[in-house]
Amino acid sequence: MVPISWYLALSITFFIIGIVGVVIRRNVIVVFLSVELILNAVNINLIAFSYYLSSITGQIFTIFIITVAAAEAALGLALVIVVYHNKGTINVDEISLMRW
Protein backbone atom coordinates (compact mmCIF):
# COMPACT_ATOMS: atom_id res chain seq x y z
CA MET A 1 0.00 0.00 0.00
CA VAL A 2 1.24 3.47 -0.84
CA PRO A 3 1.94 5.46 2.35
CA ILE A 4 -0.21 8.53 2.85
CA SER A 5 2.85 10.78 3.03
CA TRP A 6 3.52 10.15 -0.66
CA TYR A 7 0.11 11.51 -1.56
CA LEU A 8 0.70 14.54 0.65
CA ALA A 9 4.08 15.14 -0.99
CA LEU A 10 2.51 14.93 -4.45
CA SER A 11 -0.25 17.29 -3.35
CA ILE A 12 2.14 19.91 -1.98
CA THR A 13 4.21 19.66 -5.18
CA PHE A 14 1.17 20.41 -7.33
CA PHE A 15 0.12 23.19 -4.95
CA ILE A 16 3.51 24.95 -5.05
CA ILE A 17 3.73 24.59 -8.85
CA GLY A 18 0.26 26.13 -9.10
CA ILE A 19 1.09 29.04 -6.78
CA VAL A 20 4.34 29.75 -8.61
CA GLY A 21 2.43 29.66 -11.91
CA VAL A 22 -0.16 32.14 -10.62
CA VAL A 23 2.54 34.54 -9.44
CA ILE A 24 5.08 34.44 -12.26
CA ARG A 25 3.08 34.10 -15.48
CA ARG A 26 1.73 37.16 -17.31
CA ASN A 27 -0.88 35.40 -19.45
CA VAL A 28 -4.21 35.33 -17.63
CA ILE A 29 -5.21 31.98 -19.19
CA VAL A 30 -2.11 30.32 -17.72
CA VAL A 31 -2.95 31.89 -14.36
CA PHE A 32 -6.37 30.31 -14.69
CA LEU A 33 -4.85 26.90 -15.51
CA SER A 34 -2.59 27.21 -12.46
CA VAL A 35 -5.65 27.82 -10.27
CA GLU A 36 -7.09 24.54 -11.59
CA LEU A 37 -3.80 22.88 -10.60
CA ILE A 38 -4.14 24.24 -7.05
CA LEU A 39 -7.70 22.93 -6.78
CA ASN A 40 -6.52 19.51 -7.92
CA ALA A 41 -3.80 19.48 -5.26
CA VAL A 42 -6.51 20.05 -2.66
CA ASN A 43 -8.61 17.26 -4.19
CA ILE A 44 -5.74 14.76 -3.90
CA ASN A 45 -5.30 15.73 -0.26
CA LEU A 46 -8.99 15.35 0.54
CA ILE A 47 -9.35 11.99 -1.17
CA ALA A 48 -6.14 10.60 0.38
CA PHE A 49 -7.35 11.50 3.87
CA SER A 50 -10.84 10.25 3.01
CA TYR A 51 -9.45 6.82 2.21
CA TYR A 52 -6.89 6.55 5.00
CA LEU A 53 -9.25 7.83 7.70
CA SER A 54 -12.23 5.77 6.46
CA SER A 55 -14.50 8.77 6.04
CA ILE A 56 -16.53 9.50 2.91
CA THR A 57 -16.73 13.23 3.72
CA GLY A 58 -13.54 14.03 1.83
CA GLN A 59 -14.98 12.63 -1.37
CA ILE A 60 -18.20 14.61 -0.89
CA PHE A 61 -16.23 17.81 -0.49
CA THR A 62 -14.23 16.96 -3.61
CA ILE A 63 -17.49 16.86 -5.56
CA PHE A 64 -18.27 20.38 -4.36
CA ILE A 65 -14.77 21.58 -5.25
CA ILE A 66 -15.21 20.23 -8.78
CA THR A 67 -18.59 22.03 -8.95
CA VAL A 68 -17.06 25.32 -7.89
CA ALA A 69 -14.21 24.81 -10.37
CA ALA A 70 -16.70 24.35 -13.19
CA ALA A 71 -18.59 27.52 -12.19
CA GLU A 72 -15.30 29.37 -11.92
CA ALA A 73 -14.27 28.19 -15.39
CA ALA A 74 -17.49 29.41 -17.00
CA LEU A 75 -17.38 32.79 -15.25
CA GLY A 76 -13.62 33.35 -15.47
CA LEU A 77 -13.35 32.62 -19.17
CA ALA A 78 -16.35 34.88 -19.92
CA LEU A 79 -14.57 37.67 -17.99
CA VAL A 80 -11.30 37.02 -19.85
CA ILE A 81 -13.05 37.27 -23.22
CA VAL A 82 -14.81 40.52 -22.24
CA VAL A 83 -11.53 42.02 -21.00
CA TYR A 84 -9.80 40.97 -24.22
CA HIS A 85 -12.51 42.61 -26.34
CA ASN A 86 -12.30 45.83 -24.34
CA LYS A 87 -8.54 46.15 -23.83
CA GLY A 88 -7.02 43.97 -26.54
CA THR A 89 -4.64 42.22 -24.16
CA ILE A 90 -4.75 39.37 -21.66
CA ASN A 91 -1.50 40.14 -19.86
CA VAL A 92 -2.26 40.52 -16.19
CA ASP A 93 0.21 43.37 -15.64
CA GLU A 94 -1.40 45.45 -18.41
CA ILE A 95 -4.93 45.06 -17.00
CA SER A 96 -4.59 47.75 -14.32
CA LEU A 97 -7.95 49.51 -14.45
CA MET A 98 -8.78 48.81 -10.81
CA ARG A 99 -5.30 49.45 -9.44
CA TRP A 100 -5.01 52.56 -7.30
Add this chain to the structure above:
Amino acid sequence: MVKLIFIILAGIGVIAALMVVSLKNVVHSAFCLIITLFCVGCIFVLLHAEFLAATQILIYVGAIMVLVIFALMLIDSRETANDRRFHHQSQWVIIVGVILALEIVIFIIPKSKFIVNPEKMIAQTAEAGGNTQLLARYLFTDYLFAFEFASLIILVAVVAAVFLGKRLSPTGKRE
Protein backbone atom coordinates in the same frame (compact mmCIF):
# COMPACT_ATOMS: atom_id res chain seq x y z
CA MET B 1 3.40 -2.79 -7.68
CA VAL B 2 0.93 -0.09 -6.60
CA LYS B 3 3.88 2.02 -5.48
CA LEU B 4 5.43 1.72 -8.94
CA ILE B 5 2.17 2.79 -10.61
CA PHE B 6 1.93 5.73 -8.19
CA ILE B 7 5.49 6.83 -8.93
CA ILE B 8 4.93 6.66 -12.69
CA LEU B 9 1.65 8.60 -12.48
CA ALA B 10 3.08 11.19 -10.09
CA GLY B 11 6.17 11.65 -12.25
CA ILE B 12 4.17 12.20 -15.43
CA GLY B 13 1.78 14.51 -13.58
CA VAL B 14 4.49 16.67 -12.01
CA ILE B 15 6.45 16.98 -15.27
CA ALA B 16 3.27 17.99 -17.13
CA ALA B 17 2.41 20.47 -14.35
CA LEU B 18 5.86 22.04 -14.65
CA MET B 19 5.33 22.31 -18.41
CA VAL B 20 1.96 24.05 -17.80
CA VAL B 21 3.64 26.94 -16.02
CA SER B 22 6.76 27.09 -18.19
CA LEU B 23 5.74 26.55 -21.83
CA LYS B 24 5.51 29.56 -24.12
CA ASN B 25 2.46 28.54 -26.14
CA VAL B 26 -0.74 28.68 -24.09
CA VAL B 27 -2.39 25.90 -26.11
CA HIS B 28 0.50 23.58 -25.23
CA SER B 29 0.03 24.56 -21.56
CA ALA B 30 -3.64 23.61 -21.79
CA PHE B 31 -2.82 20.21 -23.28
CA CYS B 32 -0.19 19.57 -20.59
CA LEU B 33 -2.81 20.39 -17.96
CA ILE B 34 -5.06 17.75 -19.54
CA ILE B 35 -2.24 15.20 -19.01
CA THR B 36 -1.88 16.32 -15.37
CA LEU B 37 -5.62 16.08 -14.70
CA PHE B 38 -5.70 12.63 -16.27
CA CYS B 39 -2.87 11.46 -13.98
CA VAL B 40 -4.73 12.91 -10.98
CA GLY B 41 -7.81 10.95 -12.05
CA CYS B 42 -5.74 7.76 -12.19
CA ILE B 43 -4.42 8.50 -8.68
CA PHE B 44 -8.04 8.76 -7.51
CA VAL B 45 -8.50 5.18 -8.76
CA LEU B 46 -5.52 4.12 -6.63
CA LEU B 47 -7.30 5.68 -3.65
CA HIS B 48 -10.48 3.65 -4.35
CA ALA B 49 -12.49 6.74 -5.35
CA GLU B 50 -13.73 5.39 -8.67
CA PHE B 51 -16.72 7.71 -9.04
CA LEU B 52 -14.55 10.77 -8.50
CA ALA B 53 -12.00 9.49 -11.01
CA ALA B 54 -14.75 9.30 -13.64
CA THR B 55 -16.05 12.74 -12.58
CA GLN B 56 -12.56 14.19 -12.77
CA ILE B 57 -12.10 13.03 -16.35
CA LEU B 58 -15.64 13.95 -17.44
CA ILE B 59 -15.81 17.40 -15.85
CA TYR B 60 -12.21 18.59 -15.88
CA VAL B 61 -10.91 17.05 -19.09
CA GLY B 62 -14.25 16.89 -20.87
CA ALA B 63 -15.86 20.19 -19.92
CA ILE B 64 -13.46 22.68 -18.33
CA MET B 65 -10.50 22.11 -20.62
CA VAL B 66 -12.69 22.14 -23.74
CA LEU B 67 -14.04 25.49 -22.49
CA VAL B 68 -10.49 26.79 -22.01
CA ILE B 69 -9.47 25.71 -25.49
CA PHE B 70 -12.59 27.35 -26.97
CA ALA B 71 -11.73 30.56 -25.12
CA LEU B 72 -8.19 30.35 -26.53
CA MET B 73 -9.69 30.14 -30.01
CA LEU B 74 -11.45 33.49 -29.43
CA ILE B 75 -8.33 35.19 -28.06
CA ASP B 76 -5.17 35.93 -29.97
CA SER B 77 -2.75 34.84 -27.26
CA ARG B 78 0.33 34.43 -29.46
CA GLU B 79 3.19 36.27 -27.89
CA THR B 80 5.76 38.05 -30.00
CA ALA B 81 9.40 37.02 -29.84
CA ASN B 82 10.50 39.85 -27.56
CA ASP B 83 7.45 39.58 -25.30
CA ARG B 84 8.16 38.40 -21.76
CA ARG B 85 6.50 35.22 -20.54
CA PHE B 86 7.29 35.81 -16.86
CA HIS B 87 7.11 38.76 -14.53
CA HIS B 88 10.25 40.53 -13.38
CA GLN B 89 11.85 38.95 -10.31
CA SER B 90 10.14 35.65 -10.98
CA GLN B 91 13.36 33.79 -10.06
CA TRP B 92 12.80 34.77 -6.42
CA VAL B 93 9.31 33.29 -6.51
CA ILE B 94 10.71 30.04 -7.90
CA ILE B 95 13.43 29.91 -5.20
CA VAL B 96 10.90 30.54 -2.41
CA GLY B 97 8.53 27.93 -3.88
CA VAL B 98 11.24 25.26 -4.11
CA ILE B 99 12.39 25.98 -0.52
CA LEU B 100 8.80 25.79 0.75
CA ALA B 101 8.07 22.52 -1.08
CA LEU B 102 11.32 20.90 0.10
CA GLU B 103 10.73 22.07 3.66
CA ILE B 104 7.29 20.48 3.79
CA VAL B 105 8.25 17.29 1.93
CA ILE B 106 11.53 16.65 3.78
CA PHE B 107 10.93 18.03 7.28
CA ILE B 108 7.22 18.26 8.06
CA ILE B 109 5.57 15.26 6.39
CA PRO B 110 8.05 12.52 7.51
CA LYS B 111 7.91 13.78 11.11
CA SER B 112 4.11 13.73 11.25
CA LYS B 113 2.10 10.80 12.57
CA PHE B 114 -0.90 9.83 10.47
CA ILE B 115 -3.72 7.52 11.47
CA VAL B 116 -3.96 4.87 8.76
CA ASN B 117 -7.19 2.94 9.02
CA PRO B 118 -8.75 2.24 5.61
CA GLU B 119 -10.38 -1.06 6.64
CA LYS B 120 -13.63 0.56 7.76
CA MET B 121 -13.94 2.35 4.43
CA ILE B 122 -13.41 -0.90 2.50
CA ALA B 123 -16.05 -2.63 4.63
CA GLN B 124 -18.49 0.27 4.22
CA THR B 125 -18.00 0.28 0.45
CA ALA B 126 -18.57 -3.46 0.24
CA GLU B 127 -21.67 -3.15 2.41
CA ALA B 128 -23.14 -0.34 0.29
CA GLY B 129 -22.39 -2.16 -2.96
CA GLY B 130 -19.74 0.18 -4.35
CA ASN B 131 -18.10 3.57 -4.09
CA THR B 132 -20.84 5.36 -6.07
CA GLN B 133 -23.63 3.94 -3.92
CA LEU B 134 -21.82 4.91 -0.72
CA LEU B 135 -21.19 8.44 -2.02
CA ALA B 136 -24.81 8.85 -3.14
CA ARG B 137 -26.12 7.68 0.22
CA TYR B 138 -24.29 10.49 2.03
CA LEU B 139 -24.71 13.11 -0.72
CA PHE B 140 -28.50 12.82 -0.77
CA THR B 141 -29.00 12.60 2.99
CA ASP B 142 -26.44 14.43 5.12
CA TYR B 143 -25.24 16.82 2.43
CA LEU B 144 -28.52 17.44 0.57
CA PHE B 145 -28.60 21.16 1.34
CA ALA B 146 -25.02 21.64 0.13
CA PHE B 147 -25.88 19.67 -3.01
CA GLU B 148 -28.85 21.90 -3.81
CA PHE B 149 -26.80 25.00 -3.04
CA ALA B 150 -24.09 23.82 -5.44
CA SER B 151 -26.69 23.61 -8.21
CA LEU B 152 -27.69 27.20 -7.38
CA ILE B 153 -24.05 28.31 -7.67
CA ILE B 154 -23.80 26.66 -11.10
CA LEU B 155 -27.02 28.40 -12.20
CA VAL B 156 -25.75 31.82 -11.09
CA ALA B 157 -22.43 31.25 -12.86
CA VAL B 158 -24.12 30.21 -16.10
CA VAL B 159 -26.46 33.24 -16.09
CA ALA B 160 -23.53 35.57 -15.36
CA ALA B 161 -21.42 34.00 -18.11
CA VAL B 162 -24.23 34.42 -20.67
CA PHE B 163 -24.72 38.04 -19.56
CA LEU B 164 -21.01 38.82 -19.84
CA GLY B 165 -20.74 37.08 -23.19
CA LYS B 166 -23.30 39.36 -24.85
CA ARG B 167 -22.03 42.15 -27.05
CA LEU B 168 -22.38 45.75 -25.91
CA SER B 169 -24.67 47.90 -28.06
CA PRO B 170 -23.44 51.38 -29.08
CA THR B 171 -25.57 52.94 -26.35
CA GLY B 172 -23.72 50.91 -23.73
CA LYS B 173 -26.57 48.52 -22.97
CA ARG B 174 -26.08 44.80 -23.30
CA GLU B 175 -28.11 43.39 -26.20
